Amino acid sequence: MQPVPEGTFVLDEARAWSLLRALSRTVRARRRPLGRVGLSLDASGGLREVAPEAGWVVLDAERREVAFRGHPSFEVAELFDLYLPICLGGARACFTFAHLGQSLDGQIATASGASRYVTGPENLRHMHRLRALSDAVLVGASTVERDDPQLTTRLVPGDNALRVVVDPRLRLSPNHRVFQDGAAPTLVVCAASAARGARRLGEAEIVPIEDANGELSPRAIVGALESRGVAWVFVEGGGITVSRFLAARALDRVQVTIGSVFVGSGRAGIVLPAIDDLGQALRPKTRRFLLGDDVLFDCELRPEA
Ligand SMILES: NC(=O)c1ccc[n+]([C@@H]2O[C@H](COP(=O)([O-])OP(=O)(O)OC[C@H]3O[C@@H](n4cnc5c(N)ncnc54)[C@H](OP(=O)(O)O)[C@@H]3O)[C@@H](O)[C@H]2O)c1
Known part of the structure; x- marks a missing residue:
């Protein structure tokens, strides 16, 4: 410079x-x-x-x-x-935040999993910026299965984050790009019972953690990353993964970008357990930004102190 x-x-x-x-x-x-x-x-x-x-x-x-x-x-x-x-970040040592790009009818992809593109190029750039500001970028198994993403920072100047895939049953093929391309260190978090002594999936390192009937606690996932020196975790999707983090109150911030499109029945964005009364609803402090034709809602979930 x-x-x-x-x-x-x-x-x-x-x-x-x-x-x-x-x-x-x-x-x-x-x-x-x-x-x-x-x-x-x-x-x-x-x-x-x-x-x-x-x-x-x-x-x-x-x-x-x-x-x-x-x-x-x-x-x-x-x-x-x-x-x-x-x-x-926030007051805690580890800062965890998520982003989803969804349609006006709350879908992040079609039923077959096609998600390119629910939101526009400005939002895509925004996601690359979020990767560049993170130690780790985390996705669920279905996102890797459907999209075969690279999860690297390519659209803006910035470092690649550690890539983390949550694959509780170790069902993914080792041939996906994140497990083969060597572009950034990569971890696969799975249930201890599914690891059966396996250490690697392709070039990625397997990190077994305890599960409850196949469910991995988002806080335990963050704890496992924290013990490896990760401080900023970006949960990039999909809807199931972000929803589990949100339901477990394991997020400091969640961002939802809404594209002006109706997708019809597809893959849902955030789905939380039902409540009876709106008084029980989560009402975060929210800011709004325009990203091209899309609207980004930036929600603060945890108190700073
Ligand atoms: N628009 C966007 O912002 C965006 C972002 C990312 C992805 N996508 C799209 O979204 C779709 C995938 O999203 P999705 O909601 O269907 O799935 P997903 O969140 O990518 O993956 C869900 C799967 O990950 C595993 N998993 C995640 N968290 C877990 C936990 N706490 N405990 C145990 N297992 C956990 C489970 O694997 P098992 O199934 O093995 O149990 C779960 O079924 C794709 O079509 C992709 O293109 C869109």
Whole structure:
């Protein structure tokens, strides 16, 4: 990253994204900036904490907001608005968040599993940004079975996260790309009873955990990742996996992007146990963003402290 000469400073989108990534790496490494501090980048793209007047932005860590030097473009201001809460995480050591892209009628895919594309290219880019701000990206077995995804960060500058597949019965073929391409370290979390001593699925490492009738506790999954040094977990789908994390109250944040399409009966997004009274409904604090033609609902689920 080139130093920025005084007087010509413009925080463009590329620099803003580099700054957010550097902040995210610093916080995930448990070196969270404190107080009111200026932020910029050093020559190798690492976060520099400087006096407020020397920063590209000034972070108020307690209020969880930034002030800009000069007037930022709408795009730069929105980038910070959307991603700062993800970069800063919550009060707990491990920060877990999920995203689903769904139709107006609540479906993430057709009945046969076709999900490309319920939401538009801006949302796809958003998902790659979320991967870049995470230590681990986690999906359920059916997503790997149906989509054969790579789960790497390709649409924006950023590191690949550890890839985690929840496959309780070890039913997936080792030929899927995540298990073969070596693009990023990959774990397969399964029920201890299904592992039967197996250590690898393709190139991926098998992580057995205790199950209850085939169900793996989302908190136990997060605990197993935490014990491997993972601090930020992005649950990328599908609906069954995100629903189980949400039902177990194992998410700090959930994002639902709604595309303007009706899919008909298909694969549902979030499905939670029935309640009798709306007083029992989960009503998170929610922010809304426009991503192209889609609307993103960003829901905060846990209190920060
Ligand atoms: N629009 C989007 O945002 C989006 C994102 C991702 C995927 N998709 C689409 O969604 C579809 C797949 O989603 P889906 O809801 O059908 O399935 P999924 O969530 O991808 O996978 C569900 C399966 O993962 C395993 N699993 C996940 N959590 C578990 C837990 N806590 N304990 C035990 N097992 C667990 C189970 O495997 P077993 O079946 O072996 O028990 C479960 O049936 C695909 O069509 C994909 O294209 C859409």
